[in-house]
Amino acid sequence: MKQILLSIRMLLRFKVYTFVNFIGLAISLACVFTITRYIHQENTVDHCYPEYKRIYFIERSISDGTKELSGYQSDLEKDPAVERYASFTPCTDLVMDFGKQEITVNALSIDSTFFSIFPYSIYMGSGKIKRPNDALITKEFWLHSLNGVPNPIGVTFKNSVGRKFRIVGVLDTQETKTSWLPDMFLSDELEELWFSNPNYAVVMTPGTDIAKLNEKYNKEQPRDEWSTFQTMHYQYLPLTDYYYTTSHEKSALSQHGNKDYIRVLWIVAFLVGIIGILNFTNIYTVIMSKRAREFGIKKVYGAGRKEIFLQIYIENMLLSGAALFICWLIIEITRHLFYNEMYIPTNSNLKFDLNISLLILFVLPLLTTFYPFIKFTHNTPVSSMRELSSTHFSVRSRMLFLGFQYVITIYMIVMSLFFVRQLEYMLHSDLGFRTHDVIECKMYVFKGGSSFHEKEKEDLLKEGKIQQANKELVNKRMSESTLFTHWSRIPMPLHQFKPSRYALNRAENGFKPVLRARMSPRSMELFEFQLLEGRLWNDSIDEMFTKNSFKCIINESAKKVFGIKDITRDKLQGEDKSWASSNVPSEYNPPVEIVGVIKDFNVKHLSQSAAPMIIEYFDEKYELITVTASYPHERRAEAIDFLRKLYEEATGSTDFEYKLIEDEIASMYNEDRRVVDIYSLFAKVAILISSLGLLAISLFDIRQRYREIGLRKVNGAQGKNIYPLLIKKYLSVLGIASLIAIPLSSGAIILYLEDFAHKAPITPDLFIIGIGATALISLLTIIWQIYKAANVNPAEVIKYE
Incomplete structure (x- = not known):
């Protein structure tokens, strides 16, 4: 003590x-x-699950590069190494009627063994689903969506086809973050899910060699009778790897790191x-x-x-x-x-x-x-x-530490400046199509759920008539409006392209990865794609769902990758059966004719180069949900208001939502923006901490030199002689630190850009600003002390010493 x-x-x-x-x-x-x-x-x-190290999902890998959770008919759950398994089916965007409000719900339909693998603590009521109409909700759903209604046990609600459910329990929040975020759990005995393929989770016996087991099942098999050349295989995916996987499509039910x-x-x-x-x-x-x-x-x-x-x-x-x-x-x-x-x-x-x-x-x-x-x-x-x-040893050691702080500070400032530059470069790059003043919205919303009871056939026919009336009304109003320069029933291209594989002329030439989407003539006109060769789509001669549908438009990269010399002679063989051929015999999957070539454009993050693209024809009469339109920039508010009123007229609902293409492009760079924000904030923190250190060191060092300054002033030295004397040491440290920080930050930037196809330039102003900012803040930190030292009264200092 x-x-x-x-x-x-x-x-x-x-x-x-x-x-x-x-x-x-x-x-x-x-x-x-x-x-x-x-x-x-x-x-x-997912560490909240006691057996998380032994839990695995069954993953299906398709030859086009798509990966997804599956397991249905894979028989991997029957392997002797599997101790037990559970099935579950994701159900997203279900509209549930809670009487006074409709709530969109993301649920998991589960079997009776699910909670033995993924246990949840019970917050209220029961933790078991005993009947098909029982439902368990999460504590978060109860608090936020149901506003913490007192005693939710026994509360009933309906889905879109009128099936009634009853809440039997509330599940507590898990101790750790989890890979999925269901609002509720439903029974797997629901008739609405009879035609859904469940996913499987398995618990392996201790000591199982997963690598060896996956090698055993790493055998390609035909995907289905419509796939023609497409294959797939199943593997065990560790639960511990699922959160960080990047190959699965994002879902409202899951979250990934x-x-x-x-x-x-x-x-x-x-x-x-x-x-x-x-x-x-x-x-x-x-x-x-x-x-x-x-x-x-x-x-x-x-x-x-x-x-x-x-x-x-x-x-x-x-x-x-x-x-x-x-x-x-x-x-x-x-x-x-x-x-x-x-x-x-x-x-x-x-x-x-x-x-x-x-x-x-x-x-x-x-x-x-x-x-x-x-x-x-x-x-x-x-x-x-x-x-x-x-002695000078103490001073040298302090300057050495200060120098290291300068190196890190300059490094972080330069990196943050470059991240800002790279982000701005990607946000303002020409993507090769119209990326401004375009809006997308829904004009019809499926409320989810389906039923196969005879008594509901009349309801289905009634729904079909409502859909037709909705489509006619929306098309009529959009055609009559003079507010929009172009409009289409096709969504924006940013999220439409999906992975696929094609071969030049025949399968034997080898399949290569491409991105594939479907567009109409109006959507291609709206987004201003630039034709280089051949023609674009034409509603009067192009068709869907016939043997005349096997045509495509490609981009420059596809022409280059496949080595296409003459688009009138070369064709592309799809690995899987095209959607355009769904009404023709299942074995019919001929090579597709190339009718045009357009200039490369980017729909993905600009760290990637322009991918080979295949665009198929789409007839807008088959589209019900989406409206996409371009408008003059100054009339954005009018465009949004017009579409809101049209939505309310067409659907009778007021929950209008829309997307602007500028926002959608910006959202692709959310992770980059987070990196920029992180580096910018902590570069400022580094400056602050270094300034505090410099303040203390300079306060001590300059005060130690008061006697020397007094003697120099007695011998005729003036302020202009004192300032360089006191500041020289700190500028020398900063100069050496700059010489170290420049190659360090340059190397880090080059390493960061290694996998980027589109790179912002590395120019000297990055380093000049970084060093200049550090120097300026350092000078501001010590200038008052230097001013006091340069104006000290030599008589008082010498008397004190």
């Missing part, structure tokens, strides 16, 4: 240095804690943490330098290495404790900032938070104690007092 009180008293003697020290560490720790908590959360997804984003966060946390520790150690050595005589005398009076180590360690632990307290305050205050602006949401995990706090409180002081302890104990007491108070 005596040692602790002594340490507190010593730290309070140097209040400015102590305050700057633990504030800098607290800011650094708050950033590192926030990031590491998020990373821990992402790396423990991004390993690249996690790597970026690791790098940022490491850099900010290093700056914080260097700053902490550096300022503490300043405090120790002011106490050189104290430690020298202690050594003269017999203080051993153990006593000195203990005092330094306790002082560092006290500083770490104070920083830890401020750190958690900052975290709580900035929680919403990180969630809303950075999208780094974290759930509290008491065990993890306690462990990391104890690590900082007891282990970090060991790291920060090591350097001052070695520095203050390697010499004799007399040499120690003389060296630590007057």
